[in-house]
Amino acid sequence: MLAVEVIGQVLRRRRPLDDAFATHQGLRGLDARDRAFVRALASAVLRHLGYIDAVIAKLVREPIKARDAVAEDILRLGIAQLLVLETPPHAAVSATVALTVALNMAHMTGFVNALLRRVIDEQETVLAEIDRTRVAIPDWLWKSWVGTYGEPATQAIAASLRGEAALDLTLKDPATTDEWAQKLGAVVLPTGSLRVHDNHGRIDALPGFHEGAWWVQDAGAALPAKLLGPVTGMRVADLCAAPGGKTMQLAAAGAKVTALDRSAGRLRRVSENLARVGLVAETVADDAAFYRPPRPFDAILLDAPCSATGTARRHPDVLWLKQQGDIDAMVLAQDRLLDAAARMLTTGGTLVYCVCSLEPEEGPERITRFLARDRRFIRVPIRAAEVGGLTEMITPQGDLRTLPSHLAELGGIDGFYAARLRRVS
Known part of the structure; x- marks a missing residue:
């Protein structure tokens, strides 16, 4: 949840990651290990954002609406877990869907679940066509x-x-x-x-x-x-x-x-x-x-x-x-x-x-x-x-x-x- 909020501050409020991370109230109570984990998640999304967004564009017919921007960030995090962090697919999908509900995006759970499963199924076919270097x-x-x-x-x-x-x-x-x-x-x-x-x-x-x-x-x-x-x-x-x-x-x-x-x-x-x-x-x-x-x-x-x-x-x-x-x-x-x-x-x-x-x-x-x-x-x-x-x-x-x-x-x-x-x- 905290990683999604940090990502949103960077991409929509246009705050540098260091600033967004340092000033987030919810991170202050975490121990050093948990803070490092949250930062690793947010950094993985931002480091591979061009690739992640190219994957979304490849699989979605119409752009995600501005009102559902939080769900888009949740989706980005889920894709990062699957394609970058190599989280086991079942764990990545279930955690991402649960996060969608927790962040008041329950109406997007079906969409998020379906798209992540397509990422898993089409990783070596449709998604392999993306020029990962160019979209970076x-x-x-x-x-x-x-x-x-x-x-x-x-x-x-x-x-x-x-x-x-x-x-x-x-x-x-x-x-x-x-x-x-x-x-x-x-x-x-x-x-x-x-x-x-x-x-x-x-x-x-x-x-x-x-x-x-x-x-x-x-x-x-x-x-x-x-x-x-x-x-x-x-x-x-x-x-x-x-x-x-x-x-x-x-x-x-x-x-x-x-x-x-x-x-x-x-x-x-x-x-x-x-x-x-x-x-x-x-x-x-x-x-x-x-x-x-x-x-x-x-x-x-x-x-x-x-x-x-x-x-x-x-x-x-x-x-x-x-x-x-x-x-x-x-x-x-x-x-x-x-x-x-x-x-x-x-x-x-x-x-x-x-x-x-x-x-x-x-x-x-x-x-x-x-x-x-x-x-x-x-x-x-x-x-x-x-x-x-x-x-x-x-x-x-x-x-x-x-x-x-x-x-x-x-x-x-x-x-x-x-x-x-x-x-x-």
Whole structure:
């Protein structure tokens, strides 16, 4: 029941899954295991929503009426149990029909029961005709990615989004990599992050959490801060800093960090994370577009707000919450932030701009336009050696571009774009 309510909040109220899950009153009384189970159910539906809805469309003559939207979500959950979670058919059908009654959709029980039984009967015939890779991505995103990366790469991206993302960790002290890899049973990725597979327990129960030896950060998200190079003793701004992974990287590398974010609440989380790992940074609650530092910074990392389409491995809801209009609004804010960051940087300083988006409008197009209007800056190409020797992550222009399908044999990586610029005059 709770999973259906969370799904409804995401798909109809257009709330991110994390927000819907964190604020649901009914989940607060559950223990950690039951909460994890509810989230697993909701995530399974959202991760495979394109396929699930294609199955419904294949078997239903007319769209389900808006007044029966709850029944549609119940049906989605039932199909996810049958086709994704491989729940025994009898258990999946009976539980789904019972849920239909419990959620005041009793008039739909016959419909739900009949359709689920057709899913079971026609799974290897009618439903086998569905191109599961193609329906996994909304049309507008598919067209964008094919136009940018080509169809084979887009198919590889879509395939990479089917599975749960592993747990990635960034170490406070990279010199202890082998030690913590052994303690955690982790794989050391070429980029330096530790990857823990099959972790289904509490994060704070893992070795090293309370010692502050590491923090959770996708391997893709850990790359942009490294592109600033040696930062010991330098004044570095981390703009749009929350939740603080990049701030901690820079502080651990010896920088004097100013972590700036317009959300005071999110900054408190940054401070809490810094305290746990024993690192120090100045935190400033302000809008980076209007902030004026007492004096220019030596280096700036701008992790700009974006559509976050590159994070769909971890946040499957993002594919269904975003639309082209969201991208159009984002680019205006990204331009303002780039211009503001340029004003904060000293001559000779380095600016790294990054977004966790796969959309060209939010990445290379923003840098092309910025360099055209601000002649004080030049692009400083990124070398493959800086990202673990992974040449496929370096664009012809010398920028960083990770795709979810990169490192596929190790479980993939979040999609990021980053460009490194230097102020020369």
